[in-house]
Amino acid sequence: MTRSVHFQLTDDQRALRDGVRALLEGRFGRQALRIALDTPGLDRTLWRELGEAGFFALTLPEAEGGVGLGLPEAVLAFEQAGRVLLPGPLVATHLAADARVPGAATGEAVVTAVQGGLVEWLEEADVVRGDASGAVPLRSVDPLTPLHRVPDGGGRDRLADLPADPLAVLLTAAEQLGSASRTCELAVQHARTREQFGRPVGAFQAVKHLCAGMLERVGTARAAVYAAAVTADPLDIAAARLLADEAALHGARDCLQVHGGMGFTWESDVHLHLKRAWVRARRSGDVTQSEEMLAGDLLGDPPGAVV
Amino acid sequence: MDLTYTPEEEEFRARLREWLAGVLPTLPPKPPPEDWPARRAYDLGWQRMLYDAGYAGLHWPVDAGGRGATPTQHLIFLEETERAGAPYVGAGFVGLLHAGPTIAAEGTAEQRARWLPPILRGEQVWCQGFSEPDAGSDLAALRTRARRDGDHYVVSGSKIWTSHAEVADWCELLVRTDPSAPKHRGITWLAMPMDAPGITVRPLKTLAGSAEFAEVFLDEVRVPVGHRVGAENDGWRVTMVTLSFERGTAFVGEVVSCRRVLGELAREARKNGRWDDPALRRRLGRLNAEFRALWRLTQWNVSEAERSGGVPGAGGSVFKLRYSHARQELYDTAADILGPEALDLDRPWVLDRLSSLSYTIAAGTSQIQRNIVAERILGLPKGR
Numbered sequence: 001m002t003r004s005v006h007f008q009l010t011d012d013q014r015a016l017r018d019g020v021r022a023l024l025e026g027r028f029g030r031q032a033l034r035i036a037l038d039t040p041g042l043d044r045t046l047w048r049e050l051g052e053a054g055f056f057a058l059t060l061p062e063a064e065g066g067v068g069l070g071l072p073e074a075v076l077a078f079e080q081a082g083r084v085l086l087p088g089p090l091v092a093t094h095l096a097a098d099a100r101v102p103g104a105a106t107g108e109a110v111v112t113a114v115q116g117g118l119v120e121w122l123e124e125a126d127v128v129r130g131d132a133s134g135a136v137p138l139r140s141v142d143p144l145t146p147l148h149r150v151p152d153g154g155g156r157d158r159l160a161d162l163p164a165d166p167l168a169v170l171l172t173a174a175e176q177l178g179s180a181s182r183t184c185e186l187a188v189q190h191a192r193t194r195e196q197f198g199r200p201v202g203a204f205q206a207v208k209h210l211c212a213g214m215l216e217r218v219g220t221a222r223a224a225v226y227a228a229a230v231t232a233d234p235l236d237i238a239a240a241r242l243l244a245d246e247a248a249l250h251g252a253r254d255c256l257q258v259h260g261g262m263g264f265t266w267e268s269d270v271h272l273h274l275k276r277a278w279v280r281a282r283r284s285g286d287v288t289q290s291e292e293m294l295a296g297d298l299l300g301d302p303p304g305a306v307v
Numbered sequence: 308m309d310l311t312y313t314p315e316e317e318e319f320r321a322r323l324r325e326w327l328a329g330v331l332p333t334l335p336p337k338p339p340p341e342d343w344p345a346r347r348a349y350d351l352g353w354q355r356m357l358y359d360a361g362y363a364g365l366h367w368p369v370d371a372g373g374r375g376a377t378p379t380q381h382l383i384f385l386e387e388t389e390r391a392g393a394p395y396v397g398a399g400f401v402g403l404l405h406a407g408p409t410i411a412a413e414g415t416a417e418q419r420a421r422w423l424p425p426i427l428r429g430e431q432v433w434c435q436g437f438s439e440p441d442a443g444s445d446l447a448a449l450r451t452r453a454r455r456d457g458d459h460y461v462v463s464g465s466k467i468w469t470s471h472a473e474v475a476d477w478c479e480l481l482v483r484t485d486p487s488a489p490k491h492r493g494i495t496w497l498a499m500p501m502d503a504p505g506i507t508v509r510p511l512k513t514l515a516g517s518a519e520f521a522e523v524f525l526d527e528v529r530v531p532v533g534h535r536v537g538a539e540n541d542g543w544r545v546t547m548v549t550l551s552f553e554r555g556t557a558f559v560g561e562v563v564s565c566r567r568v569l570g571e572l573a574r575e576a577r578k579n580g581r582w583d584d585p586a587l588r589r590r591l592g593r594l595n596a597e598f599r600a601l602w603r604l605t606q607w608n609v610s611e612a613e614r615s616g617g618v619p620g621a622g623g624s625v626f627k628l629r630y631s632h633a634r635q636e637l638y639d640t641a642a643d644i645l646g647p648e649a650l651d652l653d654r655p656w657v658l659d660r661l662s663s664l665s666y667t668i669a670a671g672t673s674q675i676q677r678n679i680v681a682e683r684i685l686g687l688p689k690g691r
Contacts (some may be wrong), residue, residue: 004308007603007610013308072308186686192439203690205674208681212628217681219625223607224600230310239596291592298573298595 007227009076016073020080023053028084028297033269037143042088042110042124051107055090057099060105066097071167075174075229082248083179085272087144089113089121091171091283092129098167101127115164115283119148142275164285166237167305170228172280173237177218177225179280180247183255183273184214190259201258202294211256214247221247235297238290245287248277308644310606312379320383326360327391334394340517347432347474350397354429363427363574364403366556371411372423378556378609390567395560398471399639402426402433404557406479407498413545422477422498434475436466436499436523437546442677445482447543451525453482453497460497460535462505464527468669472521475501480530481544485540496542498534505529506557515661516652558630559605565637566598568656572637576644590640598610601626624680628673631666638663 009017017199027046036043049050058074061065067073074094081090091113096104096111103126112121113174114130122128122135123146135148188211201207219241226241252274256263263270271275284290312320334353338345358365366381367373376384395401399537407426410418425431442449451464462482472478485493499506505528537545573591576582608622638660642649649657667673681687683689 006614007606008614009308099455119482155500184539184685188687191687199690202681202687205678205690208687209674209677211685211687212677212680215685216625216628219622220600220604220629223604224596226607227310227603230308236599239599241597242593243600288589290596292585293590293592294595294599295573295588298591299577301454 013073013076016069017080020055020077021083024084024086025224028086030269033085033272036087037272042121044110047110048107051105051264052234056094056107057105060093060097064100064105066105071170071232072226072229074171078171078174079178079181081224082175083182085144085179085269085276089125089230091168091175092120094171095165096127096129101129103127108170109143113168114150115168116285117150117152119150120145120279120283122148124147132167140279142272142279143226144272145276145279147279164283166232166234169241169290170225170237172284173221173225173228173240176244176248176277176280177221179277180214180218180244180251182250183248183270184211184218185195186270186273187211187214187255187258190262194260194262201260204295207258209257214251214254214273217243217247217250233296238293240305241284241290242287242294245277245284249274249281252277312383316379316383318369319380320387323384323387324391326362326388327393330356331391331393334495337394343471343473343519347398347471350394350399351429351432353394354396354399354403354427357482358428363429363591364423367408367411367423367427371407371419371437372427373411378440378613382559382606382609386563389560389563398432398474399426399429400470401435401475401479402431402477403437405629406433406498409545409548410498410536412548413496418498418536422452431476432471432474433477433479433521434472434501434520436469436480438468439465440467444494444672447494449483449494451480451482452486453484453495453530455484455532456486456529458532459529460495460532462497462499462525464525466523466525467511467520469508469521469523470519470691472501472523477501478523482540484542488540491543493540494542495539496536496545497530498536498628499528499530500534503528503530513662514664515658519662556605556609558626561634562598562601562605562630565634566602568637568641568659569594569598572641572656579644579646581644581646587640587643590643594633594637594640597629597636601630601633604629624676624684626674627670628680631673632668635663637647 010012027049054067055077057066058069058077059071064069078090092113093104093111101109102225103110104111106196109126110121110124111127111129112119112125113128114132119128119132119135122132132148132150134151138147140147191207191211192200193202225241228236252270254273256270259268259270260270335349338349354363361374362384364373365376365384366378369375403426407423410422426433435538437446439449439451451462451466453462454458460482478501480497480499482495483493486496505526507524509522509524511520511522512518513520553643569591576587581587604622606628611622638656641656644661645654645656648654651657682689
C-alpha cells in the first residue's frame with residue numbers, strides 16, 4: 001500500500017512548530033511577559049523581529065518576499081503565539097500582509113482591524129482596516145490588549161455586525177488552541193508540585209478530573225482546528241472556532257481553579273490566559289453566528305444563509 | 308497534514324460502494340430484536356457475504372487470514388458500510404474485534420488455524436466473559452476461579468454484561484489462576500466452548516427493557532489447557548492487546564451514524580416547528596461542530612496509529628470521553644425536539660436515548676477514563 005491519509009504533522013511542519021516555539025519562548029518568555037505587563041505600548045523592536053522571522057508573511061508567496069507556506073503552517077505558528085500570550089494585533093497584521101498592505105509583512109507596520117465591534121491596539125496601529133470612526137477607548141479587561149469600542153451606528157449594519165473573516169476566525173482559533181494547551185500544562189505542573197494534606201493536589205481525583213477534562217477539550221479542538229486549516233472550509237472553521245473557544249475559556253477557568261488562591265493573584269499568569277481568551281472569543285464575532293451557520297448546514301443551507 | 312485520499316484508496320472506496328449497492332438489496336429482512344437465533348443467522352450471513360467478497364478481516368494481518376489493510380482503508384470500510392446502511396458486525400463483534408485479534412496476536416499457530424477462519428467465514432460466534440458483578444471498572448479484581456486438574460482447568464464463578472451469550476459458540480474468558488499473586492498477575496485467558504457442561508446463561512434485562520446482555524454462571528466447567536492463549540497468569544497482558552483494539556476504530560461507524568441522525572433531527576425540528584426556537588438551533592449547531600470534530604479526531608487517531616504501526620495512542624481515551632458524552636447530548640436534544648412524543652417508546656430515537664446512557668459506563672466509565680488520562684498521559688500521581 002502506498003502512503004495514505006496522513007492527518008498528522010509532516011516533519012517540516014513539526015520543525016516549523018518547534019522553531020516558532022523556540023523563537024517565541026526565547027524572545028517572549030515568562031520574564032518578557034511580566035515586563036510587558038508593566039510597560040504600556042507595543043514593543044516595536046519585537047514586532048520587527050517577528051516580521052524578519054517571517055511570522056506575518058508565512059502564507060505570502062516567496063516571489064513577493066513571503067515564506068510561501070500554507071494555512072496549516074500559519075495555524076501552527078499562531079498556536080505557538082497563543083501559548084506564550086504574544087501581544088499585538090497579530091491576526092490583523094498577518095491578514096494585512098496577505099492583502100499586500102505595505103509594511104505589514106516585514107513588521108514595519110502595525111495593522112489592526114475592526115473585529116467583533118472592537119479594535120485592538122488602535123493607538124499603536126499604523127493602519128486600521130475597517131471603519132473605526134468614532135471609536136472610543138475602554139478600560140480593557142486584558143492588560144495586554146488595549147481596546148476601543150466602535151459605536152453601533154444607530155441600528156445600521158456596520159462592519160462590526162458582519163460575520164468575521166473566516167481566516168481571522170481560524171487564526172484566532174489557533175491562538176485559543178495554543179492558550180488552552182498551555183493552561184493544561186500549567187495546571188498539571190501545579191497539581192504535580194503543590195502539596196496539601198501531605199500530598200500533591202494532583203493525587204486527588206477531583207483535581208485529576210479537571211486536568212483530564214482540559215486535555216480532552218484540547219485534543220478535540222486540535223483535531224478541529226488542524227482540519228479546518230487543511231480544508232479552509234467555512235463550516236469547518238466555524239466548528240473549530242466553537243471548539244477552540246470552549247477549550248481556551250473552560251481551560252483557563254479550570255486552570256485557575258486548580259491553582260487555588262494563587263490562581264486569583266495578579267502574579268499568576270493564569271488570569272492573563274483567561275482574559276486574552278475572552279478578548280479572542282469576542283474578536284471572532286457573535287458565537288450565535290457560528291452556531292446558526294452550523295445549524296443551517298444540517299438542513300443543507302449554504303454557509304452564511306440567514307435563517 | 309493531509310485529508311485527501313490516494314488514488315488506491317479512492318479506488319478501494321469506489322469498488323466497495325459498487326459492491327454494497329449491488330449486495331444490500333439482496334439482504335433478507337432484519338430479524339426482530341428479541342429473536343436471538345434469527346439475529347445470529349442474519350449477522351453471520353452478512354459476515355459470509357463480506358468473506359466471499361474479500362472484505363472479511365480487512366484490518367487483520369495477512370498471516371491471520373486477514374487482508375492486511377491500512378487503518379485508513381479500514382476507516383473507509385467502516386465509513387462506507389455505515390453510509391450505505393449495511394448491517395453492523397452484530398453477533399460477530401467479539402470474534403472480529405476482541406477475541407480474534409487477541410488470538411491472532413498471542414495464539415499458537417494451531418490455535419490461530421482452529422479459531423480464526425470460522426470467525427472470518429461467519430461460522431462461529433464468540434462472546435466475552437470479562438466483567439463480573441464485583442469487577443466492573445476494576446476488571447483486574449475478577450474472582451472467577453480456575454484450578455488445574457490434569458490437562459483441564461476447572462472454572463467456577465460468574466460473568467456479567469455478556470452480549471450474545473445465548474447464541475455463542477465460544478467465550479473469551481478471563482479467570483483467576485493464582486489468587487495469591489498481585490491482582491494483575493494471577494489472571495489467565497481461556498477460550499471456553501459454550502456447550503460445556505456447567506454453564507448457565509441468564510438474560511439480563513437492561514433499563515431499555517430488552518435483554519441485550521446476559522449473566523453467565525460457571526459451575527465446575529472443564530476447559531482444556533490447550534484452550535489457553537498466552538501463558539498461565541499472563542492473561543492481563545494478553546487482554547490489554549484486545550482492549551487497545553476496542554479504543555481504535557470501534558466507534559467510526561457510530562460517528563457517521565450520529566451525523567446522519569443529526570441531520571434527521573434538524574429536518575424533524577423544521578417539520579414540527581421546533582426549528583423556530585433559536586436556542587434549539589444553537590444547540591444543533593453546537594452538536595454539528597461536536598460531531599465534525601469527533602470525525603476529525605477519528606481521522607487524526609487513525610493517521611497516528613498508521614504512523615506508529617497500528618498502536619492506538621492517547622487519542623483513544625480522549626475520543627471515548629468526548630464521544631460518549633456527545634452521544635447522550637445528541638439523544639437528549641432529540642427528546643427536546645420530539646416534545647411529548649419523547650416519552651413514547653415507539654417513536655424513533657427514544658430507545659436510542661435509553662441505550663446512550665450506557666456509553667459513559669461501558670468499556671471503562673468516564674470517571675475511570677479520566678483517571679487513566681490524568682495518570683498515564685498527564686503524569687499526575689496515583690492516589691484517591
